[in-house]
Amino acid sequence: MAKDVVILGSTGSIGTQTLEVLSSLENSGQESFNVLGLGCGTNVELLASQVKKFHPKVVSVKSNKEREILSRKISREVEIGTGREGLDRLASLGQADKVINALVGFVGLEPTLKAIGNADEILLANKESLVVGGSLVDEKLQGCKTSVIPVDSEHNAIFQALQAGEKEEVEELIITASGGPFLSTPLEAIPEAGPEEALDHPNWDMGSRITCDSASMVNKGLEVIEAHWLFGLPYEQIDTVVHPQSVVHSLVQYRDGSMVAELGEPDMKVPIQYALTYPKRLKNDYERTNLVNLARLEFKDLDPERYPAFEIVVQAGKDGGDRPTAVNGADEALIDLFLDKKIKFGDIARGLKQVLKNLNPTENPTLENLKQTDKWARKKVNQLVNEGKLGGR
């Protein structure tokens, strides 16, 4: 039986790789998929070619402008939605076995909430759904048949390692971090760094926000929050270790002394495929890790001086409420300014701290509260820059 899938963010890095994996599994005759829906932002050109190849019934683009361009390129029978409504419609088609949420940022939360109860499985690559809306997602999942499968390589590794035990048997989750491009940079040079340095990630080829976040370890802080909600474990049981080779994707320390890890190449197609076919493992010919070819595997403590943003983000997670939303919104705005060279790398951690300091926190936020906090944080970042309290050379 073909699996009905919907892909949100189909033209992004995870989205396009998901379609590659899906085609490859179909071509090998091991599985078949029926692509019900595809959603993207502004990359109409690519979406049009995806529509021609995968024949979805419903698609969604950012706004009417993209809708008009797209409608001239594809069959009239395809329903084209726009904006948030378009994504929500895709997430709640109701007949999807799997909704792959590969959206980037806050915008991913609402579709995740919509998919709960409508889809059998949510394949989650949008970490903000849990970082920002963890409590809302968690609440909605209670007593619901929908399950969440992480696509992110670290969480997918933990999800795999958890197949070898039960949640209550976990002593600690250990999330690995590559250390990013600034692992060996002299400490004093990091705050002055610009986008060229921050975007030079040693192991993974990813989008630019996630690469910057990997340099600042904001990413890793967000992953700790994500793991907290995803696996239902307290922060005390979630540790992070720097592992420059990115071969061990993450580990689970069980209470009996055994540690179970998932290892492999830095290739997102592997966790994407596992999430798509779980609990089955189907054959592919993606590159295998040859242990002998690795020079060595190293593990280091995460140095808070080198990565000051990490602790700020994790603390926001621990303190809860709408603080992670403020951090996340602020970080997105800070990265934009950083990529535009309006602020320096060191301003990212400084900006997060200042935004949190200025936040009037809400302890049990509604979706509406979160949206407001997200907007407020972005605005606050720009305000801080305009007022000369951040950036400036």
Next chain:
Amino acid sequence: MAKDVVILGSTGSIGTQTLEVLSSLENSGQESFNVLGLGCGTNVELLASQVKKFHPKVVSVKSNKEREILSRKISREVEIGTGREGLDRLASLGQADKVINALVGFVGLEPTLKAIGNADEILLANKESLVVGGSLVDEKLQGCKTSVIPVDSEHNAIFQALQAGEKEEVEELIITASGGPFLSTPLEAIPEAGPEEALDHPNWDMGSRITCDSASMVNKGLEVIEAHWLFGLPYEQIDTVVHPQSVVHSLVQYRDGSMVAELGEPDMKVPIQYALTYPKRLKNDYERTNLVNLARLEFKDLDPERYPAFEIVVQAGKDGGDRPTAVNGADEALIDLFLDKKIKFGDIARGLKQVLKNLNPTENPTLENLKQTDKWARKKVNQLVNEGKLGGR
């Protein structure tokens, strides 16, 4: 409900550690065990104290001599058997939930065969049961409720990693080898080495035969054969990699590109406990691996020049019949001679080769055939030495 257990080889390294684990689980209130039977060889002193502590109904010792000494030390209500019959009786008590076979050498095969159908689970630390009698054990297990759980750290690690997938999803099992004491010894010095050098194992504290076998990698060859029978996979799907730190206990490469590994301290109590409580993982306070404290993890190809015995053993496994029995019997005899300084380290591989060359192989051996081959191989080794074809300085 208390689990009824029988421990064969209770005074050896694995046996005593099994009793430690069992006591520790009972003391923590997590599990209770009822020790039905204990079997050992000649260490009557230790057995007597085990009897006083664990109150088995039946025990077994090597011969009447040990029986007489033991009978003066323990309650008359304990049934004392001797020799092979004594072990067989323990293995087939019929009411055991778990028979732990921690015997060393060929002598472990028959109790394993007896336990099949009589016990729910065989916790197998006796690798010879499968190395020598793989086909007999496999045949007897068919359509039988008894399952085999490996205690050996490598196979236990693979058993754990296999919880994250299905057998048909396995691409390759990767058994790690420490490389033993001769990992960095100049090649020309190895054949001349004596027991002092060979017994100096860097990571694991084990019995002397297993430590010598770990220096020659005969051990690793036997483990490959064991894995073949245990996990039902062809030799082409079983690889070995030298990993000097012994932190990664072994790995499973799945066909979807994910590699799952079990890691931890070189502490046999961890796999023993997992085997005892499987599928549960109970809490203990054995030492945990701190990844950051490890200098690094390395993996190397197994160098056939350094470890010539490895390939001889694996080839005997591939060729099948009674060849592994000949290799195993010859190896036990060779180790005895080596520990007695009658032969040098290089004579072990040479001896194995000569014994195999002299063997008139039986392709589908019965238990009786195997016993004969085992005896023949030991005799052949001594004959080779006496004839000056092996050893001699």
